[in-house]
Amino acid sequence: MRILGVDSGGSKTEAVVIDEKGRVLRYFLGRGCNIAVENEENIRKIFSRVFEQVGSVDLAVLGMAGAGRKKHVKKATEILSRIISAKKLIVLSDAEVALIASTHYSPGVLIIAGTGSIAFSLNENRRVHRCGGLGYLLGDEGGGYWIGLRALRLLARILDGREEKSRLAERLMEALGVSDIDELVEKTYSELSVSEIASLAKIVVELSEVDSYARRIVEDACTELARLAKCAADKARLNYPIVYYQGGLFSSKIFRKVFYEKLLEIFKNRVILKKPLFKPVAGSLLIAWRYLGRDLETLLEKLRQYNFLIFE
Numbered sequence: 001m002r003i004l005g006v007d008s009g010g011s012k013t014e015a016v017v018i019d020e021k022g023r024v025l026r027y028f029l030g031r032g033c034n035i036a037v038e039n040e041e042n043i044r045k046i047f048s049r050v051f052e053q054v055g056s057v058d059l060a061v062l063g064m065a066g067a068g069r070k071k072h073v074k075k076a077t078e079i080l081s082r083i084i085s086a087k088k089l090i091v092l093s094d095a096e097v098a099l100i101a102s103t104h105y106s107p108g109v110l111i112i113a114g115t116g117s118i119a120f121s122l123n124e125n126r127r128v129h130r131c132g133g134l135g136y137l138l139g140d141e142g143g144g145y146w147i148g149l150r151a152l153r154l155l156a157r158i159l160d161g162r163e164e165k166s167r168l169a170e171r172l173m174e175a176l177g178v179s180d181i182d183e184l185v186e187k188t189y190s191e192l193s194v195s196e197i198a199s200l201a202k203i204v205v206e207l208s209e210v211d212s213y214a215r216r217i218v219e220d221a222c223t224e225l226a227r228l229a230k231c232a233a234d235k236a237r238l239n240y241p242i243v244y245y246q247g248g249l250f251s252s253k254i255f256r257k258v259f260y261e262k263l264l265e266i267f268k269n270r271v272i273l274k275k276p277l278f279k280p281v282a283g284s285l286l287i288a289w290r291y292l293g294r295d296l297e298t299l300l301e302k303l304r305q306y307n308f309l310i311f312e
Helices: 040-054 070-080 094-103 144-159 167-176 181-190 194-199 201-206 212-235 253-266 280-291 296-303
Strands: 002-008 012-019 024-031 057-064 086-093 108-113 117-122 128-132 242-246 272-274
Touching: 002 040, 002 094, 002 280, 012 040, 012 280, 024 040, 040 070, 057 070, 057 094, 057 280, 070 086, 086 094, 086 280, 094 108, 094 117, 094 128, 094 242, 094 280, 108 212, 117 212, 128 212, 144 167, 144 181, 144 194, 144 201, 144 212, 167 181, 167 201, 167 212, 194 201, 201 212, 201 253, 212 253, 242 253, 253 272, 280 296
Parallel strands: 002 057, 057 086, 108 242, 242 272
Antiparallel strands: 002 012, 012 024, 108 117, 117 128
16 A cells, blocks of 8 residues: 655645555655645646656645635645546645644644744644634734734834834845835835745844844734634633644744743643644644554654654
8 A cells, every 4th residue: 555645835845655554665855836826737737746756646645735725625636636646635734734743633732933824723522723824914923924024114113213223123124225214115015025024034033132123023923823822722622732833933942932931921831832743744644544544653653763754
């Protein structure tokens, strides 16, 4: 038996094929794909390369960015079923496979903070709950774009003479290549993309220990993320949850420290913060394994042997 697990996020696609004993047969790393924004031709191109590498399989579980809504799951299933040689195909959101990779089907919460933000939780009955992930116009509080936009608005007030100058403002002006309010307005409205605004979050986090403006933005972001985690925990009725973290913002020790402080505050100390053991692609394998009615501990023991599946 050949089982395929896939995690396809916005930046990369990871695919792993295992046999009926949980041994890894093939591994593939390729370009990312967001099913909600890519057209059919691009989706076919990206995944044709994946399936050429892994070959035919008995069961395929794919976690895909943008597959958080039913219409996008349907779209992905229809397209992929025509190009993958699999007896059974299951399509889920990339966040859901990341949740399973973190919790191993035990109750818990996963908070993801990259460009945007979203939280998932798993209750005692293994039902998945979701909070956030509403996009940069309606939500994504505490994510990179949210932080970057807060920083831009602060810089605008400083250049407009409504706030005092700071080290953060200097770094932002340098990064953006602007010297006055007119240049900032022109740059922001004509050139900056969502990802470019989100990239400013790194500067804010770096300066949060020495700049009061940056510190306030980071604290507010972490408060929003902690509230998101609490929302997910409450939906799953978890009173003393383990909260796992993922996403670019959590690569910073400074950010993790502030987030943990806010988490303790909002959960009234009844919370545990943990780094996931496995990468999200392992979650798709666990979902497939459970679908087949196999013992999860057997697979978990096998997966621990492969360093490329361990969360960095």
